[in-house]
Amino acid sequence: MGCSSWEARGSWRCGGARRSPPTTGSEPVRGYVLKKVGWSIGTLLFVVVFNFFLFRLLPGDPIGLYTRGRNMSPEQLIRLRQQLNRPIGEQFVEYLANPFASAINSTRFNRPVWEIIGERVWPTVLLVGTAVLVAAVAGVWLGIRSGWRRGSRFDRITTGTTNTLYAMPEFWVGMMLIMWLPFFPSGGINSVGVSGFFATAVDTAWHMVLPVTALAIVYLAEYTSIMRASLVDELRQDYLTLARAKGLREDLVRRRHAVPNALLPTMTLIFLNLGFVIGGAITVEYVFSWPGLGLLTAEALRGPDIPLLQAVFLLFSLGVIVFTLLADLLYAVLDPRVSTQ
CATH class of the missing domain: 1.20.58 (Methane Monooxygenase Hydroxylase; Chain G, domain 1)
Incomplete structure (x- = not known):
């Protein structure tokens, strides 16, 4: 018996029984x-x-x-x-x-605070963004290999090393790198007298080696640990057993099924860390005299430069809020089950 048309009371009649109207997937x-x-x-x-x-x-x-x-x-x-x-x-x-308009200039620089902050944003985004990218790529790769071969020698060495590096303070790692690698520049973003786009870009990359390494070493352990733990948890799921029972090779089981689902927490961590890119790394920028928001914050604290500190605090908070929101929305896109809970 066919179903009748939609009735005024908002239900479907089919064979004498009333059914709830179908809900669209866009509502949740x-x-x-x-x-x-x-x-x-x-x-x-x-x-x-x-x-x-x-x-x-x-x-x-x-x-x-x-x-x-x-x-x-x-x-x-x-x-x-x-x-x-x-x-x-x-x-x-x-x-x-207008929270982004300051009626009082910076007491340290005697200039509008947002003008000063605008000059320091790009160096911080360049430094911390590069460190997050390097650490994410290396950490995800290490986490996948360690998790897939959990308990192996590679897993034990990787886990022990990354956890040891994670326990080291960023500023201490930076000072050790300056001592151990004196042939790299230890301060600033460019050398004096460098001009031209290509020469400036190469010189900036050369100056970034030590501060990026100091930050990436600490971030690396986060991505490795979370990726490994997530992948180990996925290995216990029944759908992987079913994939193997269908005859799929181990590399296909890992690449097509285990890794995409295990990447979800790591993607969230990447976006959360991007929120702190705006805030910069105060200690690392201070150690390497990197002219970003971190060094600017340290200089404002020494004053104290109250108008500048107020503006920097607002910018840091805004960065964390925006990227946290993006992480939540991305998680819902990658895993639609989240939006229905």
Whole structure:
């Protein structure tokens, strides 16, 4: 007996029995995306509010904090005091309207804070982004080989080595590399007198060797450990036994079935680490005098440069929130089951 047409009450009649209307697969996905976006917006609003009040609750005279180590005329002090002594509600509304606009210049550089930050973003993205890419590629390869041959000599050596390297502080690794490899540049992003696009690119790559190695060594253990643990967990699944029973070779079982599913947690980790690319690596950039956001943060802390610290804190938080959201959305794309939970 055929089913009748859709009735007004929203059900299907088929053979006298009522059935629920079919649901589209896009509804759970839409709800999942909206939930994640909502959480991200809420987190960003909290960070903006927290960032505003945090630096205004510091003890002491705010004028002293803003003018420490600076020679300012009495007229400049009067204008600054008028600016800082405005009602807190008025300042808060102005800050919410545009958190990326600073009415007060950096006290250390005496320039707009976002202009200074804009100059330091690219060196940090270049340094930390390269380190994350190198560590991810090498770590995934090591994790796959170790997990597939768990308990082997290669697995024991790889696991022990990566865990030992992960326990080492980044700044200490950087200082050891400077001592052990003195023929590489130990500071800055370019040598004095270098000009031309090709020559500058080669010189920058030469300066990146030590700081990228210091960061990649620490990141390497994360990717190796997570990839190995994920692959070992996948090896216990029944679908791999079924794939072998169908006659598939071991390399095909690994490449087509085990590795794609085991990559999910690693892909999430990559996006989460990309969120920290914006924040940079403060200790490594400080050790190698790399002119990025990490070194800028250390310089602002020495002041303390309150306007610059407030802007840097907001940028770091925004980077983590955005890439965490992208990681959640990517995970739902790679594993549709996540959006239905």
